[in-house]
Amino acid sequence: MAITKISQYVLWAFMGISLVLVGIFFFGGFVEGTEGTNSAEPVVTETILRWAYVLLIITLAIMVVFQLLFMFSNLKALKRTGIILAIAAVLIFVSYQLADDTVLNLIQYTGPDNVPGTLQTVGTTLIFTYILGVTAIVAILYSSIANLFK
Numbered sequence: 001m002a003i004t005k006i007s008q009y010v011l012w013a014f015m016g017i018s019l020v021l022v023g024i025f026f027f028g029g030f031v032e033g034t035e036g037t038n039s040a041e042p043v044v045t046e047t048i049l050r051w052a053y054v055l056l057i058i059t060l061a062i063m064v065v066f067q068l069l070f071m072f073s074n075l076k077a078l079k080r081t082g083i084i085l086a087i088a089a090v091l092i093f094v095s096y097q098l099a100d101d102t103v104l105n106l107i108q109y110t111g112p113d114n115v116p117g118t119l120q121t122v123g124t125t126l127i128f129t130y131i132l133g134v135t136a137i138v139a140i141l142y143s144s145i146a147n148l149f150k
Helices: 003-027 045-073 075-098 116-148
Strands: none
């Protein structure tokens, strides 16, 4: 049996399971004590969330395996991926160095998120996002201007 047939059957099975869960979600009733309220919780909410996690993990695993197979069969792609990962590591390091971990003086907030570690991580993520956004804008402008002169 060809891989396309097997994958087609697996996809149909996953879709069937998902449709059954969605049907139970909408028509299977609510958790006792929540029915008739604004926060009525369907019986299978937790099951659907776990199913979504399973599908996500399967998808990520397949994606990683096929990408690794492609990279090791194509050495140029392996070299290119290594360069991209090195550039990303440098950008993350620069973002980390620029991020501030000073605890904020927030009025009437005593939550667990105003700590140096969390603030450093959030700052690093924001700065990294800014760098990628500016890089994308510059790349778009460069390609538009370069196409004018071709």
